[in-house]
Amino acid sequence: SPATTAEAPAVTAAVAAEAPADLVARLRATFRGGRTRSLEWRAQQLWKLRTLLTERRADLAAALHADLGKSEAEAFAAEVDFPIREIDHTLEHLEEWLRPTPVPLSAEGFPAGSTAGTRYDPLGVVLVIAPWNYPAQLLLVPLAGALAAGNTVVAKPSELAPATSALLARLLPEYLDTDAVAVVEGGVPETTELLAQRFDHIFYTGNGTVGRIVMRAAAEHLTPVTLELGGKSPAFVDRDADVTRTAQRLARAKFQNAGQTCVAPDYVLTDPETSKALQAALAEAVEGLYGTDPAASPAYGRIVNHRHFDRLTGLLDSGRTVTGGGHDREQKYIAPTVLADVTPDSPVMQEEIFGPLLPIVEVEDLDEAIAFINDRDKPLALYGFTENEATRRRLATETSSGGLGFGMPMAHLRIPDLPFGGVGESGMGAYHGPHSIATFSHRKAMLDVPLA
Ligand code: NAD
Numbered sequence: 001s002p003a004t005t006a007e008a009p010a011v012t013a014a015v016a017a018e019a020p021a022d023l024v025a026r027l028r029a030t031f032r033g034g035r036t037r038s039l040e041w042r043a044q045q046l047w048k049l050r051t052l053l054t055e056r057r058a059d060l061a062a063a064l065h066a067d068l069g070k071s072e073a074e075a076f077a078a079e080v081d082f083p084i085r086e087i088d089h090t091l092e093h094l095e096e097w098l099r100p101t102p103v104p105l106s107a108e109g110f111p112a113g114s115t116a117g118t119r120y121d122p123l124g125v126v127l128v129i130a131p132w133n134y135p136a137q138l139l140l141v142p143l144a145g146a147l148a149a150g151n152t153v154v155a156k157p158s159e160l161a162p163a164t165s166a167l168l169a170r171l172l173p174e175y176l177d178t179d180a181v182a183v184v185e186g187g188v189p190e191t192t193e194l195l196a197q198r199f200d201h202i203f204y205t206g207n208g209t210v211g212r213i214v215m216r217a218a219a220e221h222l223t224p225v226t227l228e229l230g231g232k233s234p235a236f237v238d239r240d241a242d243v244t245r246t247a248q249r250l251a252r253a254k255f256q257n258a259g260q261t262c263v264a265p266d267y268v269l270t271d272p273e274t275s276k277a278l279q280a281a282l283a284e285a286v287e288g289l290y291g292t293d294p295a296a297s298p299a300y301g302r303i304v305n306h307r308h309f310d311r312l313t314g315l316l317d318s319g320r321t322v323t324g325g326g327h328d329r330e331q332k333y334i335a336p337t338v339l340a341d342v343t344p345d346s347p348v349m350q351e352e353i354f355g356p357l358l359p360i361v362e363v364e365d366l367d368e369a370i371a372f373i374n375d376r377d378k379p380l381a382l383y384g385f386t387e388n389e390a391t392r393r394r395l396a397t398e399t400s401s402g403g404l405g406f407g408m409p410m411a412h413l414r415i416p417d418l419p420f421g422g423v424g425e426s427g428m429g430a431y432h433g434p435h436s437i438a439t440f441s442h443r444k445a446m447l448d449v450p451l452a
Contacts (some may be wrong), residue, residue: 003028023182024197027125027152030179036150037122039098043091045147045176047138047424050087052175053080059157063163067135069302069332074256077137082414088142088147089433100446102217113450120441122150129191129214131206132304133354134136135161136359138228143153143181144201151201152180156194158206160304192217199223201440205262208425226439229422230352232266233379235409236369236395238386246385247281250358251289253409255336258301258306259356262383265409266353267342267359269369275362279340282358283323286336288449293448295326295333303332303355310353312355318348318361341395344372366391373399378424383409402426 012128018026035041053060061075070079100119106351130139137156147151148376155172157165169183184194195202204214205228218225237246254264270278290297304310308331318324324337334356342348342359349359363369373382381403386389386392396404403423405412411433413420421430 003307008057020193020197021300023154024125027154027180027182030151036152036180038097042094042150043146043318046087046091046144048175050084052171053084059167063167066163066305067161068257070257078134081351082137083140083144086432087144087206090144098439103250109451114448116447118445120437121444122441124151126440127154127194127202129156129204130158132158132160133257135164136168138205145431146440149437149440151440154194155181155183156191157185190336198314198317202242215249226431227427229425230262231377231426232380233263233381234354234373235265235268235383237268237274237386238268238391239271240387241385243277243281247285249408251282251285254358255289255356258303260304260354263410263413265383267349268358269363269372270360271364272362275340275360279322279338280339286323290336294335307357312357315348315357318342318346328363362442366394370398371393380422380426380427381405
């Protein structure tokens with residue numbers, strides 16, 4: 001009706017000016033009202049999010065290109081189709097995942113007809129804080145999980161990907177229930193203000209320094225947290241590995257998004273002889289992916305900002321350049337670079353690289369590789385390239401990492417039934433598929449004893 005049309009702009013303005021405390025109170029009132037609990041509402045919100053992703057994929061790709069020079073193919077694969085796959089898998093299985101699970105009544109003394117089991121309760125108001133490197137995927141997949149679990153959500157995109165942040169702030173309210181989902185844009189001041197509120201869960205993706213700030217703020221309210229952090233994810237290449245295939249898969253994973261991927265192989269551990277063959281194969285693989293001049297390849301991305309560009313170029317002389325090394329500050333371009341003869345005490349080995357530099361560190365054998373990995377923080381991912389069953393078993397049982405992938409780096413997170421998350425310095429908690437439901441719910445114990 002004309003009356004509602006006339007009112008619409010005023011309502012929008014009021015929402016934009018809303019203080020964090022009022023916003024959280026409004027979403028909590030929606031949750032208390034009960035509509036987010038029904039399977040229908042959850043499925044409808046997931047469908048609408050899916051519709052946003054399909055209808056606005058070109059807008060999303062344009063924003064991602066503006067923020068990160070992401071190619072359309074990479075943007076579609078990682079930031080549109082990836083969340084769509086998560087949503088489809090969730091829609092297909094949600095009812096089954098939410099079904100109460102009976103447990104055997106093992107204790108004695110319960111009258112006949114007694115039953116026990118668990119059910120998932122939604123938590124309430126969830127805060128999702130996302131980083132800039134996959135700014136759509138890492139906001140939308142946790143958002144989908146929190147909605148599927150029946151929560152209301154405050155979504156905080158990264159200010160370091162401003163085009164994507166602005167686009168999502170505009171689009172999400174167009175598609176989703178605005179009394180259940182709100183986007184708050186901003187950087188440290190805005191996030192600090194949000195973190196002062198009481199949430200029922202905080203899901204943070206980013207670095208460990210801010211992860212500690214988030215956890216400290218959450219402790220004030222006894223709010224549980226999921227921390228999806230990063231770190232140096234190693235790749236071990238065994239003597240028996242097919243170096244051509246290994247190099248192709250390493251290069252593809254490492255240089256996607258110009259190396260700004262939390263699960264990218266950070267560095268390679270291999271013996272001196274395999275290292276030689278691998279160096280040549282990596283140089284070839286890079287050329288196969290991006291040609292002789294990656295700066296001219298539309299498939300190759302850019303560094304997010306000058307701060308990270310300067311940090312990364314400062315690491316370039318940490319070893320002998322096998323391929324790459326070129327850079328252009330104005331374009332925020334750093335060539336896909338492989339460094340050999342890198343020692344453990346070199347600058348590139350002191351912190352997560354998070355850029356297109358792949359150092360090769362030589363070790364004598366598997367024992368030394370395992371010791372090297374265990375001497376450092378537990379990584380988000382560990383990758384092994386080997387044909388040897390004993391090597392596989394030793395890497396699986398003698399090291400600890402968020403995930404372990406043989407043969408194909410970064411592919412494990414495409415399987416929604418696998419939990420995706422870190423351990424130790426690489427984070428706590430996990431999500432994707434049914435694990436998102438577990439993360440964004442409380443598993444309630446229930447006992448039902450007949451009165452009669
Ligand atoms: P970022 O700088 O975008 O920060 C992430 C979020 O934290 C942003 O929304 C930002 O606004 C907020 N933030 C920053 N400073 C804050 C403060 N002082 N108080 C409150 N909030 C604050 O992203 P980043 O941290 O540079 O992201 C890169 C890191 O994230 C890498 O370590 C990477 O490995 C990790 N990462 C992990 C995953 C994963 O799924 N485990 C995925 C992507 C990135």
